[in-house]
Each structure stands twice: as C-alpha cells, then as structure tokens.
Amino acid sequence: MTLSVAIIGSGPAGFYTADAIVKKFADVQVDVIDRLPTPFGLLRAGVAPDHQGSKKIGRVFERTAQRDNVHFIGNVEIGRDVSLAELREIYDAVVIATGAPKDRGLTVEGADKKNVIGSSRFVGWYNSHPDFASLDVDVDVESVVIIGVGNVALDCARILALTPEELAASDIAPHAEARINAAHIKDIHVVGRRGPVEATFTHKEVSELGELARTVPLVARHKIPDNADACPPEERKGKEANLALLRGYADNTRDMKPIGLSLHFYVQPVEILGGERVEAVRFERTRVEPDGRCVGIGEFVEIPAGLVITCIGYQSIPLEGAPYDERRGLFRNDDGRIEPGLYCTGWAMRGPTGTIATSAPDAEAVARHIAEDVPNPGKPGAKALIGLLEERDAKLVSYEDWQKIDAAERAAARERPSPRRKFVRIGDMLNVVSKS
Numbered sequence: 001m002t003l004s005v006a007i008i009g010s011g012p013a014g015f016y017t018a019d020a021i022v023k024k025f026a027d028v029q030v031d032v033i034d035r036l037p038t039p040f041g042l043l044r045a046g047v048a049p050d051h052q053g054s055k056k057i058g059r060v061f062e063r064t065a066q067r068d069n070v071h072f073i074g075n076v077e078i079g080r081d082v083s084l085a086e087l088r089e090i091y092d093a094v095v096i097a098t099g100a101p102k103d104r105g106l107t108v109e110g111a112d113k114k115n116v117i118g119s120s121r122f123v124g125w126y127n128s129h130p131d132f133a134s135l136d137v138d139v140d141v142e143s144v145v146i147i148g149v150g151n152v153a154l155d156c157a158r159i160l161a162l163t164p165e166e167l168a169a170s171d172i173a174p175h176a177e178a179r180i181n182a183a184h185i186k187d188i189h190v191v192g193r194r195g196p197v198e199a200t201f202t203h204k205e206v207s208e209l210g211e212l213a214r215t216v217p218l219v220a221r222h223k224i225p226d227n228a229d230a231c232p233p234e235e236r237k238g239k240e241a242n243l244a245l246l247r248g249y250a251d252n253t254r255d256m257k258p259i260g261l262s263l264h265f266y267v268q269p270v271e272i273l274g275g276e277r278v279e280a281v282r283f284e285r286t287r288v289e290p291d292g293r294c295v296g297i298g299e300f301v302e303i304p305a306g307l308v309i310t311c312i313g314y315q316s317i318p319l320e321g322a323p324y325d326e327r328r329g330l331f332r333n334d335d336g337r338i339e340p341g342l343y344c345t346g347w348a349m350r351g352p353t354g355t356i357a358t359s360a361p362d363a364e365a366v367a368r369h370i371a372e373d374v375p376n377p378g379k380p381g382a383k384a385l386i387g388l389l390e391e392r393d394a395k396l397v398s399y400e401d402w403q404k405i406d407a408a409e410r411a412a413a414r415e416r417p418s419p420r421r422k423f424v425r426i427g428d429m430l431n432v433v434s435k436s
C-alpha cells in the first residue's frame, strides 16, 4: 500500500522532509501544503532581497517539488481550510513544518508605540509577504534603532542603508523600495545586550557592512574584546574573524559617508520613549558575568529613534490538536516526533535557529520515525484532501500554477539584474493562474 504523508508548510524544512521521505520509501505520496500560493517559505519571504545568491538552494527544492510522488498544494491553510484532525484522518503521517512566523514581543514599557515593529513584519513588508503588504511603516526618519545583533538585524539595517542603485538589483517589494528610496535616514543603530563575541551575526553579514556605497559602519573600539577566548573552541576562529572586522570599523569616522551604521554592544532596552509614536529608546548598560548571565549595571543612555525594529526571535503559531510548548514557542517533540503519526521539523521543531541547511538533518530524523511508526499504511491521502477542499470551494494552487506565477513575476522584473517583481496580493497571484 502507498504511504501517504502530508507536510504542512513548504519552506526549506518542508521540502527537505519531502525529499528525505521520498528517498526512504519506495511507495509513497507526499503532499506539501502551504497557506500561500507560493512555495519555499522564508527562502522567498525571509532571505534578504539583495542576497540572491543565498536563494540558489531553492533549485534543490524545485527538483523535489517536481518529482512524480510529491505534490505542492498551495493556498490551503491548515487550521482554517482543513483542521489538523481532518488531515490526520486522511494521511498516514502528518508533518508540521510551519516555521516560527511570529515575533517574540519586546516586553519593556512603551513597546506598543507607533513605529515600533517586529522583524517578521518588517521583513515580510520589504519581501512582499501578502500578510504585510499593507503594513504602515514609516522609514522616513533620521534615526533608526534595531534591537538585536543577529543576521536578521543586520539584514534590516542593510536594506535601509542601500542606495537606490543597490536596491534596483534586488527583488525588494516595490512599496518598500519607494519608501526607502524617499527616506532621509542619517543614522542606524544596531544594539545588542551582550558583546561582539556573543553576537550571533556571521562573518559574511558583518563584512558586507564595510562595502555599502552610502553607509559607514561604526563601533567603539573599547567594546571589542582582545580575543574570542570566551566562546567554545569550535566557534573561536569565526568569532576572531568578526572581531578583526570590527576593529577595522573602529577606525571609521561618522563623516566618511552620509549614513552611519553604529553597532552598540552591552546595552539593553529598558523603555521606549515618546508620545503616541516612538521618539527614542532608553537603554541600560550591561555586563556579562563569568557564568554567562547578562546583568544591568545601573548606567543609562538614550538613543533617538523615529523607527524601532525588534529582532529578538520568533515563535511558532500553535495548531489545534498538536501539543505546544508556550515557553519555548514551538511544538513539543522528541527529535521531531510529537506522537506516532504526527511529527514536526525545521523551526517548528527546533525554534528559530540556524541556516536553511540546518533543517536537513531534522528531515532525515522525521523520515526514520515514520518508518518505525507506520508499518501498515493505506490512508487515502491527496484524493480525499482534494475532495474535501473542493466541497469547501477552496482555490488550490498546484506546482504548475506556481510556475505560472513565477514566470509572470520574472517577466515583470524592471530590468536585469533584478530577478523578479513579486506579487504582493494573493488575488493577483490567483488571477495569473485563472487567466492561463
């Protein structure tokens, strides 16, 4: 009998898992379901629009999607169009690969002021995610504060710092491009509560800051440790390389370019200041204790800010019928197994850490668990799901439909090297499908 597997979410974790499953089982049908008409999750809507090289891994997922025994079913949200319980009735195994799309909130006073915004919304806005097309974010401010010192924080900073010429080569959302090009930003402050060794940004992202046309990276020399001995030996080489870059940036001066991008370390936000709208952020200086704890030291500084972007992590959105760990913001699981027949993978399993490739081993584990747990497959799978969705008048998007959307986006690119002009509204994507 054919094993039927439904994967909820078509991001990197979903496609790695589909690939691992079709390689493990001789007779299997895998359906990869996504709430959007477009596949690939954060590869499309997270990875920065000027980082087209990082998107090349998508070719691997495209190959998986085109296998005879893998089907993409887009524009179907589990929990809205079909329940998880219904899906489990229909499929031998169900894998949750829904990522971690919700911002972890900043819990300081004033965090609800206007123009304080989480990075998942800000990134979704500049990357044409349909959920955030109408987001009202004002980037025409003199000073921006970005809270967090990981790669997402540096992505947000860099996108605001790029010139119109640099942005023209990307596939940034037209609405975001227009606003960023018209803005008069002078200073971008990227702020972390710990030091440069603890910061999670990677060498490539830090080095790009030194190559921006109109923006100069700045850092106070006394905040840069002499060495990276505080971190585990396997990370030391990479961290030393980051410190060397930062030492170079410490020689820069604010007058070198029109925009200053300042990296601040050992400060934590304690209050967002202003009226209805943010005007500044108050920070407390910190110290990292020998046991790794970060503690405030009772000295305070204020940084002016007309826009604050928080990049302090993400959490998964619970699905009725799947046990959820509120504290960690992910599905309760043991190495990807929630219970026999129900699994999770990628950010929904591990939380928001690591790169795209980090999800590949998670996928192998899920395929192994399914082999152990489902000795007697035979549930109907796709046929039953599609019947159910048709009864409910859902407008399914197949992989072939997505290829039409993809072709229309590529054709609409302004000019090379911009790869595509993304649709931002689901209705416009569905129009392409229904017209063809």
Ligand SMILES: Cc1cc2nc3c(=O)[nH]c(=O)nc-3n(C[C@H](O)[C@H](O)[C@H](O)COP(=O)(O)OP(=O)(O)OC[C@H]3O[C@@H](n4cnc5c(N)ncnc54)[C@H](O)[C@@H]3O)c2cc1C
Binding pocket: 008, 009, 010, 011, 012, 013, 014, 033, 034, 035, 036, 039, 040, 041, 042, 043, 046, 047, 048, 051, 054, 076, 077, 078, 079, 097, 098, 099, 100, 101, 123, 152, 155, 345, 346, 347, 348, 353, 354, 355, 356, 357, 359
């Ligand atoms: C801003 C940003 C930039 C990044 N840049 C890079 C980079 O340059 N290089 C790199 O290696 N990594 C990068 N990453 C990390 C990388 O994107 C993640 O490791 C990876 O996307 C996680 O994959 P995932 O499949 O678990 O989740 P996601 O990619 O988030 O995929 C989840 C999918 O599930 C779908 N979904 C959610 N809920 C439902 C539902 N109820 N029903 C149906 N479908 C649903 C979503 O629409 C989405 O398509 C970046 C991350 C962020 C946030």
